[in-house]
Amino acid sequence: MDADELIRLISISRDRPLLPESYIPWQNPIGADEYFLPEHLNSLEGTEIYKTLDLRQKLELGRHEVVQVMYSYAWGEGLFCLFMNKYIMGLSPDNLEYQFLLRELIEEFRHQEMFSRSILKLEGKPIKISPGHRIIGNITTKLLPVDCLFMGSLSIEMVSDRYGNFARKDPKTYSLLRKVFELHQIEEGRHILFTKDMLAKFTAKAGFIRRTVYSFVVLFNIYFLRTLYVKKEIYQRVGISNPALAYQQAKRNYKEKFTQSCLMDIISFVDSWNGFNTATRWAWRWLMGANV
Ligand SMILES: [Fe+2]
Numbered sequence: 385m386d387a388d389e390l391i392r393l394i395s396i397s398r399d400r401p402l403l404p405e406s407y408i409p410w411q412n413p414i415g416a417d418e419y420f421l422p423e424h425l426n427s428l429e430g431t432e433i434y435k436t437l438d439l440r441q442k443l444e445l446g447r448h449e450v451v452q453v454m455y456s457y458a459w460g461e462g463l464f465c466l467f468m469n470k471y472i473m474g475l476s477p478d479n480l481e482y483q484f485l486l487r488e489l490i491e492e493f494r495h496q497e498m499f500s501r502s503i504l505k506l507e508g509k510p511i512k513i514s515p516g517h518r519i520i521g522n523i524t525t526k527l528l529p530v531d532c533l534f535m536g537s538l539s540i541e542m543v544s545d546r547y548g549n550f551a552r553k554d555p556k557t558y559s560l561l562r563k564v565f566e567l568h569q570i571e572e573g574r575h576i577l578f579t580k581d582m583l584a585k586f587t588a589k590a591g592f593i594r595r596t597v598y599s600f601v602v603l604f605n606i607y608f609l610r611t612l613y614v615k616k617e618i619y620q621r622v623g624i625s626n627p628a629l630a631y632q633q634a635k636r637n638y639k640e641k642f643t644q645s646c647l648m649d650i651i652s653f654v655d656s657w658n659g660f661n662t663a664t665r666w667a668w669r670w671l672m673g674a675n676v
């Protein structure tokens with residue numbers, strides 16, 4: 385990215401900040417015909433069990449799942465902030481990358497607060513990440529090299545961008561959440577521009593092994609995000625009589641949905657630097673059901 389473009393992105397962030405405090409209509413209650421999550425993003429929509437749910441249960445399912453989505457974004461962004469903080473310590477204040485990443489950190493902290501405030505507003509009770517997720521998250525933040533961490537964060541940003549787009553564009557999504565996703569998408573759009581450009585330098589000189597590693601980093605990050613979402617406890621809360629069966633159906637169903645609706649951008653991104661090869665293709669097919 386040339387200096388002018390970087391200066392432009394920094395200035396937008398400084399001069400036209402989107403403050404959740406004023407941008408989000410915090411006082412708006414949910415409208416009578418609104419839902420928390422577009423129906424097709426619900427994990428159970430499309431299964432036999434979903435047909436047996438009443439309207440209130442469907443609404444509740446959306447509320448619990450959108451809480452889970454916002455919780456996992458905030459958690460993932462918190463982890464990335466930890467890493468960015470360490471990374472910028474090695475840069476000089478007159479460095480443009482340093483200045484941009486400081487703006488990104490400010491925005492990411494605002495996002496985390498926005499998500500947690502929304503969760504409170506929705507009276508949500510997020511189901512905490514598993515110890516396995518926590519351990520992997522902490523280890524990767526501490527041990528992975530810079531390029532891999534940016535790669536991982538970009539893949540999560542791209543999925544959340546896609547997801548937010550569905551929620552934001554659906555006029556029946558709860559007005560407060562529509563604005564939350566809109567704000568997030570605008571700012572993440574700038575982060576994606578920067579990160580993609582930064583990674584272009586790394587991928588241009590990467591050989592077979594490096595590309596394989598990048599491909600796995602992206603894959604595991606997305607898998608990580610997806611598995612934070614479908615939770616048996618949510619089906620219990622909604623009052624489904626056989627939550628274990630619902631969980632099994634939802635896992636399969638959501639894997640397919642996720643592949644169809646959220647994966648396209650990621651696949652073309654990975655493909656753009658030849659991340660699909662004999663060492664990686666099987667894993668993408670197996671874990672993501674991706675047709676690569
Ligand atoms: Fe964010």
Ligand SMILES: [Fe+2]
Pocket residue numbers: 492541571572575
């Ligand atoms: Fe971001």
